[in-house]
Amino acid sequence: MLKAxxxxxxxxxxxxxxxxxxxxxxxALLGYILVxxxxxxxxHFLTAPAKAFLxxxxxxxxxxxxxxxxxxxxxxxxxxxxxxxIYLYEYAKDNWVTSVVRTxxxxxxxxxxxxxxxxxxxxxxxxxxxxxxxxxGAFALTFFxxxxxxxxxxxxxxxxxxxQREGGLALGLSRWExxxxxxxxxxxxSILTGVILSAGRVFGEAAALxxxxxxxxxxxxxxxxxxxxxxxxxxxxxxxxxxxxHIWKINSEGIMPDAKAISSGSSAVLVIAILLFNLAARxxxxxxxxxxxxx
Amino acid sequence: xxxxxxxxxxxxxxxxxxxKAAKLEVWGRVVSFxxxxxxxxxxxxxIGFVASKGIATFTTNHVNLWDFLTGKDWNPGIKDxxxxxxxxxxxxxxxxxLITILSALIATPFAIGTAVFMNEISPxxxxxxxxxxxxxLVGIPSVVYGFIGLSVVVPFTRNVFGGSGFxxxxxxxxxxxxxxPTVTSxxxxxxxxxxxxxxxxxxxxxxxxxxxxWKVVLRAATPGLMTAVVFGMARAxxxxxxxxxxIGNAALMPHTLVDPAATLTSVLTTGIGNTxxxxxxxxxxWSLALVLLLMSLVFNLIVRLIGRKGRLH
Numbered sequence: 001m002l003k004a005x006x007x008x009x010x011x012x013x014x015x016x017x018x019x020x021x022x023x024x025x026x027x028a029l030l031g032y033i034l035v036x037x038x039x040x041x042x043x044h045f046l047t048a049p050a051k052a053f054l055x056x057x058x059x060x061x062x063x064x065x066x067x068x069x070x071x072x073x074x075x076x077x078x079x080x081x082x083x084x085x086i087y088l089y090e091y092a093k094d095n096w097v098t099s100v101v102r103t104x105x106x107x108x109x110x111x112x113x114x115x116x117x118x119x120x121x122x123x124x125x126x127x128x129x130x131x132x133x134x135x136x137g138a139f140a141l142t143f144f145x146x147x148x149x150x151x152x153x154x155x156x157x158x159x160x161x162x163x164q165r166e167g168g169l170a171l172g173l174s175r176w177e178x179x180x181x182x183x184x185x186x187x188x189x190s191i192l193t194g195v196i197l198s199a200g201r202v203f204g205e206a207a208a209l210x211x212x213x214x215x216x217x218x219x220x221x222x223x224x225x226x227x228x229x230x231x232x233x234x235x236x237x238x239x240x241x242x243x244x245x246h247i248w249k250i251n252s253e254g255i256m257p258d259a260k261a262i263s264s265g266s267s268a269v270l271v272i273a274i275l276l277f278n279l280a281a282r283x284x285x286x287x288x289x290x291x292x293x294x295x
Numbered sequence: 296x297x298x299x300x301x302x303x304x305x306x307x308x309x310x311x312x313x314x315k316a317a318k319l320e321v322w323g324r325v326v327s328f329x330x331x332x333x334x335x336x337x338x339x340x341x342i343g344f345v346a347s348k349g350i351a352t353f354t355t356n357h358v359n360l361w362d363f364l365t366g367k368d369w370n371p372g373i374k375d376x377x378x379x380x381x382x383x384x385x386x387x388x389x390x391x392x393l394i395t396i397l398s399a400l401i402a403t404p405f406a407i408g409t410a411v412f413m414n415e416i417s418p419x420x421x422x423x424x425x426x427x428x429x430x431x432l433v434g435i436p437s438v439v440y441g442f443i444g445l446s447v448v449v450p451f452t453r454n455v456f457g458g459s460g461f462x463x464x465x466x467x468x469x470x471x472x473x474x475x476p477t478v479t480s481x482x483x484x485x486x487x488x489x490x491x492x493x494x495x496x497x498x499x500x501x502x503x504x505x506x507x508x509w510k511v512v513l514r515a516a517t518p519g520l521m522t523a524v525v526f527g528m529a530r531a532x533x534x535x536x537x538x539x540x541x542i543g544n545a546a547l548m549p550h551t552l553v554d555p556a557a558t559l560t561s562v563l564t565t566g567i568g569n570t571x572x573x574x575x576x577x578x579x580x581w582s583l584a585l586v587l588l589l590m591s592l593v594f595n596l597i598v599r600l601i602g603r604k605g606r607l608h
Contacts, residue, residue: 112533
């Protein structure tokens with residue numbers, strides 16, 4: 001009896017210790033990123049173009065590229081993921097076709113992102129001759145994002161009570177109308193949360209991009225918004241190094257004199273962006289849920 | 296004479312015609328199904344393309360598959376004494392497996408311990424602090440982990456163990472921290488799915504909290520915990536940039552943990568841009584990508600097997 005109690009005490013104490021160490025590691029990690037990166041942040045750093053061989057460059061172009069790629073990738077992947085999730089959850093019968101499809105989605109989600117990037121390189125950059133471009137990068141990110149987003153949306157559909165579906169069908173609506181008019185509006189808050197969280201993942205992805213969107217960031221003319229001009233920020237055919245790729249590149253090349261400072265700053269920007277995505281997902285999800293459901 | 300009454304044929308057509316809603320229904324079904332088919336097509340295309348490129352080393356360049364998997368010398372541009380190209384991938388395969396297994400071995404006790412702590416011992420603090428922090432850290436980009444590895448871990452190993460600091464050890468440290476949040480948060484999910492009455496029944500029998508955790512909760516959650524660890528391993532195995540930044544990128548057999556080494560992913564990221572499409576050097580890299588792809592399928596299979604076995608309980 002005593003032995004069991006003593007054992008209990010020791011074990012619980014050990015668990016406190018383990019959890020303490022993990023918290024310490026995680027806090028030190030976040031702290032290191034923020035403390036070493038925050039002093040680098042300034043308006044100049046966030047907006048100025050990068051300098052390859054000199055000190056004092058910024059990450060303005062890379063930051064813009066990251067957001068532009070994120071938006072394009074989301075625009076392509078969201079409708080596909082939505083359709084796939086609707087079919088999987090609302091229509092699909094439990095048969096071998098469905099299980100094959102589910103397996104395929106699982107495989108896609110577990111593929112290393114470098115493999116997805118290499119496929120993007122082979123197919124879009126080389127075969128379709130899109131070159132190192134924003135478009136190639138957006139497609140690669142789409143593949144990377146699709147399985148995650150599909151699963152998120154499916155989970156959101158799952159949270160809507162079966163009564164709502166029965167209600168719609170009992171009113172004589174078709175299944176499609178039920179989904180569109182009843183289920184989707186009710187699921188919007190949690191779908192949005194899922195979209196924002198996956199946006200955070202896409203925002204920091206680099207391995208899928210180094211051979212698709214490329215590793216160079218040509219200077220942009222932010223006064224030129226015609227997508228067909230080569231120096232226009234909106235041109236989807238230009239190569240576009242993102243912030244995450246930038247960190248990798250300047251560290252592995254080692255020709256930029258202040259690479260370390262720039263990487264610390266960029267890391268802090270990435271982490272803060274992810275933090276904001278997370279907070280926004282929580283906040284907007286709750287807020288929208290209140291507004292849409294009067295709950 | 297004009298007949299204003301609809302004929303039976305008209306009536307029949309009208310009644311048998313599909314309503315607008317029914318047409319919409321078919322349309323919606325087709326659209327959403329084609330989205331699904333598109334995803335499947337993408338998966339098939341990825342596997343097909345990578346496999347066809349990866350096999351070229353063996354079909355076009357006539358490299359022996361066994362030599363490829365067991366050879367220790369990786370210099371695709373150079374021919375050895377027998378006039379065969381040196382494309383032995385063993386050093387990279389060993390490197391990949393070493394850092395994966397080592398980081399998973401270190402991460403597992405920490406991750407499961409933390410998951411138990413936040414779920415069983417201090418649910419309040421767990422839900423308020425630990426869970427949001429781990430969820431945030433799951434989303435931190437891997438290059439950030441790589442950069443921290445480069446600026447903290449590599450100098451540390453250099454000072455403590457000597458050498459350059461780049462190597463398996465630094466890679467393991469970086470991957471350990473990287474997969475820790477993933478495995479923790481998935482383990483916590485697994486523990487959460489253990490029904491409450493399991494714990495209540497055990498405590499009612501007079502078991503201590505630790506006995507309940509060790510003999511009931513962890514046993515019941517084993518399939519979920521194993522899935523979490525395998526997911527962590529899959530992530531570690533497929534991670535490219537964070538590892539590439541700290542491993543040293545020398546495609547040599549690792550003799551100690553602090554020698555520069557290479558993994559499948561690190562050789563891929565550094566090499567693919569420096570080789571010409573269709574050359575042996577390039578094909579050999581695609582073969583490495585194929586190995587990577589196959590391993591990710593194996594991890595997937597393991598997860599499925601665990602899931603199936605878990606369901607039997």
